[in-house]
Amino acid sequence: MSVPGANLAAVTETSSHLNVTAGAYGAVADLYFDLARDDMDSLPLDRAMIGAFADLVRPAAGLTGDLGCGPGQMSAMLTGMGLDVLGVDLTPEMIDIARAHYPGPRFEVGSMDALDLADGALVGIVSWYSVIHALPTELPKYFAEFRRVLAADGHLLIAFFESEDGKVEPFDHKVTTAYRWPIDEIRDLAHEAGFTEVGRMLRAPGEEERKLRRGHLLLRAVSGQSGQTETR
Known part of the structure; x- marks a missing residue:
């Protein structure tokens, strides 16, 4: 039996959480850009994963979404690899910086869990540390939305x-609270939304990074499956 007001309370909590996250990033947008713009230069394994993704997506010759794009450095990198890129971020200040510094991609303000895109509009999606602030109860909704906007076999x-240690754990991120996830649990959530694993990488932190292990999953949208939920 549903509890009156329960859905409204959940929506209100989610909206409040998104507003807090956007505000926290907006307050440090310029500093964040200065610190993050050259991150990939010293991360060859990460670049290899991104390169493999680009090689798989490029033949489809469609639009790739950089969802949670921040100040746009990943969008620019993907554009340099020959992809047509749309960067989306919740924080207007980040989008302003991205537009000012990277003329190649297109950038829009938006939320990853409710994208202003048609079903199957994208051939590829990069979510680069962009769901780490999502409430754990909300993460399945993000994967469902990724699957909705991603074409089959994207x-x-x-x-x-x-x-x-196999648990979802909050930690004190420098901007706002974030969550660590076991890689297999992320894989399972993606599978429930209509994705299958192509490959993965676990990487130890570099000397200049926060001392937390990094997880990377490359996934494919399964034909005939969708993250859309039935409306009753």
């Missing part, structure tokens, strides 16, 4: 902080 590359 690819999703997701990066996150990996939990080494």
Whole structure:
């Protein structure tokens, strides 16, 4: 039996959480851009995963979404690999920086769990540490939305902080609270939304990084399956 007001309470909590996250990133947008713009230069394994993703997506010759794009450095990198890129981020200040510095991709303000895109509009999605702030109860909704906007056989590359003890754990991220996830649990949530695993990488943190293990999953949208939920 449903509890009156329960759905409204959940929506209100989610909206409040998104507002807090956007505000926290907006307050440090310029500093974040200065610190993150050259991150990939010292991360050859990460670049290899991104390169593999680009090689798989490029032949489809469609639009790739960089969801949670921040100030746009990943969108620019993907554009340089020959992809047509749309960057989406919740924080207007981040989108302003991205538009000012990277003229190649298109950038829009939006939320990853409710994208202003048609079903199957994308051939690829990159979610690069962009779901780490999502409430754990909300993460299935993000995967469902990724599957909705991704064409069948399209690819999703997701990066996150990996939990080494098998539990979903909050941690004190420098901007706002974030969560570590076991890689197999992320894989299982993606599978429930209509994805199958193509490959993975677990990476130890570098000397200049927060001392948390990094997880990377490359996934493919399964033909005939969708993350859409039935409306009753």
